[in-house]
Amino acid sequence: MAKSSETFWTEDPAEGLRVMPGFQLSDRATDATPGFQGRKAEATAALAEGATILSGLQEKLFANSRSGDNRKILLVLQAMDTAGKGGIVRHVVSAVDPQGVDHYAFKAPTDEERAHDFLWRVRRHVPGAGMIGVFDRSHYEDVLIARVRHLAPPDEIEARYGAINAFEQELIDDDTTVIKVMLHLSFDVQKDRLAERLDRPEKYWKYNPGDVDERMLWPAYQDAYQVVFDRTQTEAAPWYVVPADKKWYARIAVQHLLIDALSRMNLDWPAATFDVAVEKARLAAT
Amino acid sequence: MAKSSETFWTEDPAEGLRVMPGFQLSDRATDATPGFQGRKAEATAALAEGATILSGLQEKLFANSRSGDNRKILLVLQAMDTAGKGGIVRHVVSAVDPQGVDHYAFKAPTDEERAHDFLWRVRRHVPGAGMIGVFDRSHYEDVLIARVRHLAPPDEIEARYGAINAFEQELIDDDTTVIKVMLHLSFDVQKDRLAERLDRPEKYWKYNPGDVDERMLWPAYQDAYQVVFDRTQTEAAPWYVVPADKKWYARIAVQHLLIDALSRMNLDWPAATFDVAVEKARLAAT
Numbered sequence: 368m369a370k371s372s373e374t375f376w377t378e379d380p381a382e383g384l385r386v387m388p389g390f391q392l393s394d395r396a397t398d399a400t401p402g403f404q405g406r407k408a409e410a411t412a413a414l415a416e417g418a419t420i421l422s423g424l425q426e427k428l429f430a431n432s433r434s435g436d437n438r439k440i441l442l443v444l445q446a447m448d449t450a451g452k453g454g455i456v457r458h459v460v461s462a463v464d465p466q467g468v469d470h471y472a473f474k475a476p477t478d479e480e481r482a483h484d485f486l487w488r489v490r491r492h493v494p495g496a497g498m499i500g501v502f503d504r505s506h507y508e509d510v511l512i513a514r515v516r517h518l519a520p521p522d523e524i525e526a527r528y529g530a531i532n533a534f535e536q537e538l539i540d541d542d543t544t545v546i547k548v549m550l551h552l553s554f555d556v557q558k559d560r561l562a563e564r565l566d567r568p569e570k571y572w573k574y575n576p577g578d579v580d581e582r583m584l585w586p587a588y589q590d591a592y593q594v595v596f597d598r599t600q601t602e603a604a605p606w607y608v609v610p611a612d613k614k615w616y617a618r619i620a621v622q623h624l625l626i627d628a629l630s631r632m633n634l635d636w637p638a639a640t641f642d643v644a645v646e647k648a649r650l651a652a653t
Numbered sequence: 654m655a656k657s658s659e660t661f662w663t664e665d666p667a668e669g670l671r672v673m674p675g676f677q678l679s680d681r682a683t684d685a686t687p688g689f690q691g692r693k694a695e696a697t698a699a700l701a702e703g704a705t706i707l708s709g710l711q712e713k714l715f716a717n718s719r720s721g722d723n724r725k726i727l728l729v730l731q732a733m734d735t736a737g738k739g740g741i742v743r744h745v746v747s748a749v750d751p752q753g754v755d756h757y758a759f760k761a762p763t764d765e766e767r768a769h770d771f772l773w774r775v776r777r778h779v780p781g782a783g784m785i786g787v788f789d790r791s792h793y794e795d796v797l798i799a800r801v802r803h804l805a806p807p808d809e810i811e812a813r814y815g816a817i818n819a820f821e822q823e824l825i826d827d828d829t830t831v832i833k834v835m836l837h838l839s840f841d842v843q844k845d846r847l848a849e850r851l852d853r854p855e856k857y858w859k860y861n862p863g864d865v866d867e868r869m870l871w872p873a874y875q876d877a878y879q880v881v882f883d884r885t886q887t888e889a890a891p892w893y894v895v896p897a898d899k900k901w902y903a904r905i906a907v908q909h910l911l912i913d914a915l916s917r918m919n920l921d922w923p924a925a926t927f928d929v930a931v932e933k934a935r936l937a938a939t
Contacts, residue, residue, distance in 0.1 A: 456751050
């Protein structure tokens with residue numbers, strides 16, 4: 368764990384969440400809380416503490432970009448419906464100054480997007496220097512729903528894994544820290560969460576009949592995720608599988624991954640790019 | 654004041670801040686706190702209360718967009734350097750779910766942008782349905798710095814006011830509530846704030862020697878703002894001049910303008926666009 372001021376973790380969760388060679392999704396618990404011994408109340412306190420740390424680190428990242436530091440972060444969020452991608456954005460990413468966040472939610476591709484290579488639309492939303500980019504869904508949909516629903520020929524799907532690795536390597540070469548997160552939810556908890564959306568009128572808008580259609584394909588999606596991990600887990604662009612049955616755990620875990628990535632950058636305030644004494648004199652004369 | 658749950662205002666500030674026919678910028682105090690009798694401590698409490706209200710209203714706006722409601726908000730922020738645009742984003746806009754915010758900071762136009770009409774780049778960033786768009790600087794730079802620094806021929810500048818009014822009318826016809834805010838700072842307070850940036854190494858990155866160059870043109874900028882108000886104040890796309898010497902006042906005032914705009918929309922949770930009983934049965938069968 369890079370040095371930071373987080374006090375709630377008993378051990379660094381990152382290594383335990385990270386997908387390593389031989390990883391099997393089906394072996395991973397969806398209700399575990401690796402590295403965290405507290406419960407919801409402690410997680411609430413941890414999230415608040417982490418928000419302050421994250422906000423401070425992000426401001427330094429942003430500040431350095433003004434004097435030429437090209438570094439940026441891309442957080443990729445993938446999951447089955449109701450796993451909590453939106454909650455991560457609302458409760459974790461919201462701690463960061465909106466000026467420093469580039470959030471993009473990928474929907475089904477438009478006709479124009481379909482007329483291009485699958486990475487075309489993704490490239491248009493990669494974060495610039497000093498930014499934290501957040502992809503709510505991503506290019507991985509092109510090997511998840513596309514594979515499960517046969518939206519492209521099998522050889523085209525096969526080719527995409529390599530294309531994704533090459534694309535992410537480009538981002539890394541452009542000083543991007545790539546953090547890929549799969550929120551790992553159980554089939555039963557998804558049912559509970561969908562049922563809640565159908566029970567509460569203020570949640571109807573989050574429900575889509577298509578959610579049940581996708582749910583019926585659950586095993587195929589789990590298989591497709593396993594292939595994603597087998598083919599696109601790289602040292603430079605790691606995947607993290609975050610247990611998501613407990614929303615509070617998933618939030619502090621993803622927050623930690625962001626804090627850890629920023630802490631490893633060893634950010635400090637940038638030096639003045641001007642002569643401070645000269646500028647003080649110029650200002651005094653006005 | 655539209656009905657809302659805000660409790661800290663003694664009277665609706667919106668009417669007092671709004672630019673009306675005959676408005677003179679030079680008559681407006683920069684250190685007043687119209688509608689608010691408290692001081693900084695009360696403003697902190699008001700900001701926290703308002704954040705909860707704003708967040709709840711925005712979620713309804715967003716939810717309705719999913720079932721075809723086309724409404725959206727565009728907040729335009731204009732000001733002299735150090736007046737607090739960034740603070741508004743960081744402390745007011747940050748209350749809103751990042752998924753519902755479209756923030757864009759306009760810089761000096763690129764070569765590609767310069768090769769097009771001045772509104773070309775602006776159109777690319779207008780908010781979509783359900784979103785709160787925030788422009789940190791805007792098309793008004795094209796009649797502010799462009800006028801003060803003669804970046805375009807006088808007849809071209811003259812033509813832009815009409816183009817801006819037509820453009821904003823288009824946005825309004827597309828169900829956009831347009832809120833234009835000028836943060837009104839005094840010449841002396843700007844000096845203090847620039848001096849602070851030169852005194853504190855963690856603030857150096859916010860300082861640019863060009864800030865003093867612009868400061869030396871202060872009267873010309875005030876005149877250019879006056880022309881903006883004379884020419885682009887409309888009933889449908891009002892300007893609000895918000896005293897900004899006290900940062901805490903400017904923040905709660907802009908927050909109030911957003912809350913007020915959302916309250917006037919009479920938002921409720923959208924009805925289900927599917928048969929709830931049918932969906933419950935489908936889900937139960939999985």
